[in-house]
Amino acid sequence: MKIIKLFFLLLFFSSKTTAQTNWIMSGTITDSLSGETIIGATVAIKENPIIGTASNDYGFYSLSLLEGSFTIVISAFGYHKEEVSIDFKQDKFLDIQLLPEGKMIGEVEINATRSNDNVTSYEMGVERLDLNQIKKIPVLFGEQDIVKTLQLLPGVKSLGEGNGGLYVRGGDNSQNLILLDEAAVYNVNHLLGFFSTFNSDAIKDVTLYKGTAPSEYGGRISSVLDIKMKEGNNQKFHVGGGIGLIASRLNIEGPIVKDKSSFLISGRRTYADLFLKLSSNDAVKSNKLYFYDLNAKFNYKFNSKNHLYVSGYFGRDVISFADRFGINWGNATGTVRWNHIWGSKLFSNTSLIYSDYDYEVKIMRDVDEFSLNSIIKNWNIKQEFQYFRNDKSTFNFGVNSIYHVITPGQVTTSGDSDIIPIELQDRQALENALYFSNERKIGTRWNMNYGLRLTSFSVLGAGDFYSYTDGEISDTASYKSGEIVKTYVNLEPRFNLSYILNEKSSVKVSYTRNTQNLHLITNSTSSTPTDIWISSSNNVKPEIGDQISAGYFRNFSNDQYQFSTEVYYKAMQNQLDLKNGAEIRANEHIENELLVGKGRAYGLELLLKKKTGKFTGWVGYTLSRTEKQIEGINDGNWYAARQDATHDISLVGIFDITKKWSISATWVFNTGNAVTFPSGKYELNGNVEFYYTERNGYRMPTYHRLDLGATRYLKKSEKFESSLSFSIYNAYGRKNAYTIDFEEDPNDATKTKAVMTYLFTFVPSITYNFKF
Amino acid sequence: MMIFMEKSKCLIVAFLLFTISSCTKDIDLNLNDSDPQIVVEGSITNDGESTVIKLTKTVNFDESNVFPAVENAIVSIIDDLGNSVILTETSPGTYTSSLYTGSSGRTYYLTIEAEGKVLTSVCHLTTAVSFETLTVNEVSSSGGGPGGGNMTGYEVLVAYSDPVGVNNFYRFVEYVNGENKGDIFIYDDRLSDGLTVENSLIKFNRNLNSGDTLRIEMQCIDKAIYTYFNSFENLTGGPQSSSTPANPYSNINGSELGYFSAHTTEVKEFIVP
Structure with missing residues (x-):
């Protein structure tokens, strides 16, 4: 209770300081061609550039000004600058439209808008992807992929080929809060990680917080990946799409009521399985292997103060072998949002959100016929406010309540199966959060953002809850529906501070604490669709992550080059791992199979970026260490986590040569992942077996790869645009180890040898894209 | 299932x-050496067959698949009724008894003294x-x-x-x-x-x-x-x-490798x- 009082006191105290009598200019900033709202557009005063603000996630801005005549400059990355002269005598409501670059006749598409926001802003450890750039970066099979693009940034890595996971600053894959229009996405992998669930056609904005995320975000300890879907063009109908080697995409958007309402429907499906149909073998013909994604969004602007958004995502993977075995999994999300502007300073957003993830494994062989499924879902209500107090201070505050239901596993059988059906009890939990943050400029040199997030996580009945002593059940407690089994309360401070040395350079520090009450349990080293989520409980404590980071930011050549270096240290408590060989599926005593420990990660990141001009791209380098210490593993000693890679380099270059051609290349290099190899062998039951002495004591071979891409614009007019994209994945055919196995040497049965499996060497692809 | x-x-x-x-390809890894460990492979069964405990040692990965026997060990078994036996080494590293056999319902306690180490294990012979x-x-x-x-x-x-x-x-x-x-x-x-x-x-x-x-x-x-x-x-x-x-x-105390099974x-x- 004391904490809550303190919280309100802070909020009250901060907003009590007297305001000057200013006039307020506010409104929404949109794209003049599509009507899409623009996030993060800067609104500044030409006469006094220190005064300024930026549009929020819904394009809304509010700026306090003293009486007088000013020229307002509105700019955003990828848009032409707009200037408006205004004589301030009263509050002014002004919606602004910006024209995208490259859309004027005869204009070559070159990002020209430069800014030093990266230097002056309090933000650090934040990466915003330029979606136009994603289209040009070469990828496997030509499938544009935001997750794969994020992996090219310092501090972000994958576990190698075909692993769609995001490992951010040493955190695990499951410790990223991944939001699609505010709805949590539990599994971002298609086809076991070769592709991600995000169809970039439908995506408007991608922001990754590697360090301190604003206090409105919470629930995962590693990072926040906030993805926002496009709203749909409210000016004109457009149909776009692409035909690729393994998948096709189709995207339809347009106005329902011009200027007021629009929709977007975007779909993607792979068709690799269609080739199976060509097989002469009936068994092969009946195999299935595909995935699809469907994104849809609708919005309606009632008036300049009220705006409604409805969006949803549905995606699924299906794999099955003839009539024997099948597995399918997928996410579904739905978000309804209502923006309301109270006066000219207070912006409110109310969201109702649903999301779920489920998987099903089926065995279709008469006596063993059964299916196993598992579901995690949540209903989420969120009320947030943004108070633009003056040009120096903005407050964010809100409440959030999430009801989680986890169905850990159900085994259902049919027919003459000799399996007993199992239905594990659902687990329910209520997660509440109260948060506030204040973004503030102090003088001309200091920018800061500080905030607090108070969370409570209550595990609710109905259900039987077990206690374990020495691996055996020592007590069982039954709770009725709605009864509280256990509540965890945590206070999460967030803090960002930047000190501007000069127009070109700044230093920044930040600190964040995050807690996580949903834990992914996996018994393999890579993520699989059948990993299961469990909640904190009487046995499982919340994971706690603390991260402190510091950085130096410097721009060169009139902001054409942006350089940054950051160092971080992250400490993670209550990290979970499984006992060796534990059964995770449909196991009601899964909590008895857990091992608990801690983790730590630290590193240095360097990034040099060129965002504007004909040639764009970046060079990133990360030096890092990620370790775990878990009772029961490696004799309780610290060991390198699998995602630990000492050196990691990425190079990305895109060159827009002419109006017709653009070429690109990426090169990645990293130390091999930490891995466990045998340090001896022995004989058992007549077979040679391996003896392991140290967890993750070895390294996979160094990984490096060059990908090349080229885009040829075939036609570009008001009515029709089309292009062909070519790419070559792993252009110099590096044989990167996917797995390493140990086996008897076929040439000498008394010896044992190591054999590595590698996947893609030199994979060309071609994609045709169109829009009309 | x-x-x-x-x-x-x-x-x-x-x-x-x-x-x-x-595709696959042979790869040359420089694997560490490890101290030799004793590997226990033992069983006691209800079918009247001999009780056999085999003791071998680990070798380094790049060595030949010749696993040294652990000789001159003292291997004894006692059950929960107090019946006990000391097994005899019938061939290098293999310790047996043809008279001491298992029966359902008994719990067997194994003790091995070899190379200055004591290894123990317990196993129940079920119905x-x-x-x-x-x-x-x-x-x-x-x-x-x-x-x-x-x-x-x-x-x-x-x-x-x-x-x-x-x-x-x-x-x-x-x-x-x-x-x-x-x-x-x-x-x-x-x-x-x-x-x-x-x-x-x-x-x-x-x-x-x-x-x-x-x-x-x-x-x-x-x-x-x-x-x-x-x-x-x-x-x-x-x-x-x-x-x-x-x-x-492993159900062997004192070694990480092997097992003692009563079945x-x-x-x-x-x-x-």
Whole structure:
């Protein structure tokens, strides 16, 4: 209770300081061609550039000004600058439209808008992807992929080929809060990680917080990946799409009521399985292997103060072998949002959100016929406010309540199966959060953002809850529906501070604490669709992550080059791992199979970026260490986590040569992942077996790869645009180890040898894209 | 059944790999040396056969597959009724007794003194469950697997009636012409308590020739032994194993490797026509 009082006191105290009598200019900033709202557009005063603000996630801005005549400059990355002269005598409501670059006749598409926001802003450890750039970066099979693009940034890595996971600053894959229009996405992998669930056609904005995320975000300890879907063009109908080697995409958007309402429907499906149909073998013909994604969004602007958004995502993977075995999994999300502007300073957003993830494994062989499924879902209500107090201070505050239901596993059988059906009890939990943050400029040199997030996580009945002593059940407690089994309360401070040395350079520090009450349990080293989520409980404590980071930011050549270096240290408590060989599926005593420990990660990141001009791209380098210490593993000693890679380099270059051609290349290099190899062998039951002495004591071979891409614009007019994209994945055919196995040497049965499996060497692809 | 699920991931990966094509290549790794460890392989059974404890040692990865025997050890067993025996070393590293055999309901305590170390283990010999039927079917085109249709071979089904209300653990060992094929087939009754169960001993390339003798041994095992083989299967690698490899959970105190199993045994044979 004391904490809550303190919280309100802070909020009250901060907003009590007297305001000057200013006039307020506010409104929404949109794209003049599509009507899409623009996030993060800067609104500044030409006469006094220190005064300024930026549009929020819904394009809304509010700026306090003293009486007088000013020229307002509105700019955003990828848009032409707009200037408006205004004589301030009263509050002014002004919606602004910006024209995208490259859309004027005869204009070559070159990002020209430069800014030093990266230097002056309090933000650090934040990466915003330029979606136009994603289209040009070469990828496997030509499938544009935001997750794969994020992996090219310092501090972000994958576990190698075909692993769609995001490992951010040493955190695990499951410790990223991944939001699609505010709805949590539990599994971002298609086809076991070769592709991600995000169809970039439908995506408007991608922001990754590697360090301190604003206090409105919470629930995962590693990072926040906030993805926002496009709203749909409210000016004109457009149909776009692409035909690729393994998948096709189709995207339809347009106005329902011009200027007021629009929709977007975007779909993607792979068709690799269609080739199976060509097989002469009936068994092969009946195999299935595909995935699809469907994104849809609708919005309606009632008036300049009220705006409604409805969006949803549905995606699924299906794999099955003839009539024997099948597995399918997928996410579904739905978000309804209502923006309301109270006066000219207070912006409110109310969201109702649903999301779920489920998987099903089926065995279709008469006596063993059964299916196993598992579901995690949540209903989420969120009320947030943004108070633009003056040009120096903005407050964010809100409440959030999430009801989680986890169905850990159900085994259902049919027919003459000799399996007993199992239905594990659902687990329910209520997660509440109260948060506030204040973004503030102090003088001309200091920018800061500080905030607090108070969370409570209550595990609710109905259900039987077990206690374990020495691996055996020592007590069982039954709770009725709605009864509280256990509540965890945590206070999460967030803090960002930047000190501007000069127009070109700044230093920044930040600190964040995050807690996580949903834990992914996996018994393999890579993520699989059948990993299961469990909640904190009487046995499982919340994971706690603390991260402190510091950085130096410097721009060169009139902001054409942006350089940054950051160092971080992250400490993670209550990290979970499984006992060796534990059964995770449909196991009601899964909590008895857990091992608990801690983790730590630290590193240095360097990034040099060129965002504007004909040639764009970046060079990133990360030096890092990620370790775990878990009772029961490696004799309780610290060991390198699998995602630990000492050196990691990425190079990305895109060159827009002419109006017709653009070429690109990426090169990645990293130390091999930490891995466990045998340090001896022995004989058992007549077979040679391996003896392991140290967890993750070895390294996979160094990984490096060059990908090349080229885009040829075939036609570009008001009515029709089309292009062909070519790419070559792993252009110099590096044989990167996917797995390493140990086996008897076929040439000498008394010896044992190591054999590595590698996947893609030199994979060309071609994609045709169109829009009309 | 659960075994099948463990293999499901392999299947998916295998299928994917097949679809997108993969290659393999020998690789030279510089693996560390390790201090030799004693490996225990011991069993005591209810069928009147000799009790055998085999002691060997580990070697470094790059050495030949010649595993030194642990000689001159003192190996003794005592049961919960106080009957005890000191086993005799009948060949280097192999300690046996033909008179001291197991019986259901007894708990056996093993003590090994070798090379200055003392290793101990405990195992309970459970009540026998009858091995009801062994069915072997030739599957000419089981279809569906990687490559489609090349999953030919033999399907082996074993049936038994699980006793209701008790936790039972089973292990099946497959011998072809007397040779242990090394596959691990273990089952618990988590999803089949009290039922008549027919399990398929799943193996992807079971190639048998006409005239081969397929011998299947059914063992009713202790929970610790189930845990050992379960962790063994999940952890010791093998193609496309996805877990982090580790040593299995041994029931030997004083060594990380090997096991001491007291179990019932029943055998059925099939001659491939």
